[in-house]
Amino acid sequence: MDFAFTDEQEMIRESAHAFLADVSTSAAVRAAMATERGYDEALWGRICNELCWQAIHIPEAYGGLGLGFVELAILLEQMGQRLLCSPFLSTVGLATNALLLAGSEAQKRHWLGQIAEGRLTATLAWTGAGGGYEAASVAAEARLVGGEYVLSGTLRHVPDGHTADLLIVAARTPGSEGESGISLFAVPADTVGVERCWLPTMDQTRRQAEICLDQVRLECEALLGEAGEAGPALTRTLQLAAVCVAAEQLGGAQAVLDLTVDYTKERVQFGRPVAGFQAIKHRAADMMLQVEASRSAVYYAACVAQEALFGGEAGAELPLAASLAKAWCSDAFFHCASESIQLHGGVGFTWEYDPHLYFKRARSSETFLGASAWHREKIAQAIL
Template sequence: MDLNLSDEQRLLRESAERFIVESYDADHRRRMANDPQGFSPDVWKQFAELGWLALPIPEAYDGLGGGAVDIGILMEAFGRGLVSEPYIATVVLGAGLVEKCGSEQQRRAILPKVGDGSLKLAFAHSERVARFDLSNVATVANKTVQGWRLSGNKIAVLDGHAADEIIVSAHVHDHQGPSGRIGLFLVPAQTPSLVMSDFARLGGGRACNIELSDVHLTEDARLGGGEDTLPAIEWAIDRAMAALGAEAVGIMQTLLDATLEYTKIRKQFGRPLSANQVIKHRLADMAIQCDESRSMALRAALKADAEPVERARAASGAKAKIGKCARFVGEQSIQLHGGMGVTNELEVGAYFQRLVAFDTLFGGSAHHYRRHAELGRATVPA
């Protein structure tokens, strides 16, 4: 298998890295950390102009037709800059679900607007008692004469405060198909019966909790037809985990580079820290963890469109492994920086916080070790 990047992918990586260096300095990141919106609308417009918002959207809907590997290249650069724009929520999750589940009319109405930056999406699926079980959905959608009525609560909706439309998952009660089906519904953010409370996420960006109290929707608010959308939700979450794994690799590499540079200039007893054999061993271990994580993130991206079990095993394996490696690299970076590592003067702490948030998002390492093992048993003949 040839794992070398194509010419287009190399250009994408170079342009993304150059943009991050030029636009995402320490001052910009501090402003975003204190901004109530959590991201810059001007930067979002630049994402659209550069074609990054249209990257995974099919060409039939004014997109570029890129794949999960292309998204991973972009996300690794985003990790280096601690980008807080709602890319995962809008492009990877939102647009991905519309492409997978939406009708042709819905795709043509939504996907081009996502690509040009005029429409932002969010995906509301997690609930308080679900504990990362994607099939555990208590929110209900009841069929009415006018359309649908949604009731329930969602938590930790990534960038829901910034979305123009929120894709909400709910158990469908329409007395037509089999019970237990999960449907997806497009809910405008300004819907009167939708109550939203947003909060800052650890490591940058924002999320929100949503309460739906008899939210009335029209008939065409449901994505697609009457099929169960749980397989599509699992597909979208697996792709999001692959993308977030690539972002974590970018963060880890930045921490390694910063720590290596610091140990070269920081002197103790007249010698640089990097001259000590023990410090060299730690830096080598950090580099190994970064390379292992990069390999796992790439594997998850390559398997993003494989058959469901193979795809899910690759995504969970990457999430579990990268989460463990990320914590190791972050902790080593903090320790080797000493007391400076936990001050606001250096950004090491901010990068480490994003890695801690990554380890929990969509399930921690322990959850995905179990999921990986269960999927492995499912493939073994009885």
């Protein structure tokens, strides 16, 4: 596939690169990591009010910029490269797509309009206490009682779940399994019965939370789409999210490659920079190959995701393209992060240097939304 950015897309890439290089420095990332919220509210305000990135692929009819999934992937790549601490992935890569796929026109105008204006952060909560990253892992239950829905259960590994203003919650009809019987609900975080707590994780640059639903009562207007019919929409939302995470992983892999090349040019052994040794060149070349293959996988998947989200024949390829991108980029990012630590020598895993931050993000994002082996199994099943 002969793919090249348009002039507009290249401008988005360059402006994002310059902005994030200025505001998401190593010091800024470490400062955000030290807070329970996990990100700088002032910086998030600038992103929303000055750049409108949160509205990037929200249609103009709902107050967004009306751009595409490729533009979204461009931003996510740059964010991954700088380890930006923000609720962008949870709000845009998860909740927004769920609303676009499952919400009614009235719900889209109400919720997407607030997201586009930067007045609302959101996330998607679907994984039960037993883990798992597909629709079948939904464990929370929803019962219709006296004209209201009553939700109960525990949801874990919810990105930014402790700070999001809106929770898109997946719950199932008691006794159902798989994709059947699943409903999606738009639940304001301050709803009575919703309890949230931050879960400490290895990757301190992205917060996750546990959400407990204790007989949460919701009006029928909170239901997105038809009751018990949201399984396919949830599955497609998670596939789109896998493409988003793959784009971040691509950026992270590029970052550790750049860090490593710069460091090996400065580090001197036996009277010359170690970058001049043939063995080091070979390992850097292998890293670059992983990065460039990741870039091809991500932007092909982004093109397919655009068709899947807004209609088009190529959208049928999304399950395969998303799994391919997530599997490859998970392995590539972890390989590059591991090599970066090795080639940094004794300082590679010290707190003062940044490779360990990327290594932790690589390991965390590798398992989030399914590890590479799980996605390769999906690919094998699809092509048999």
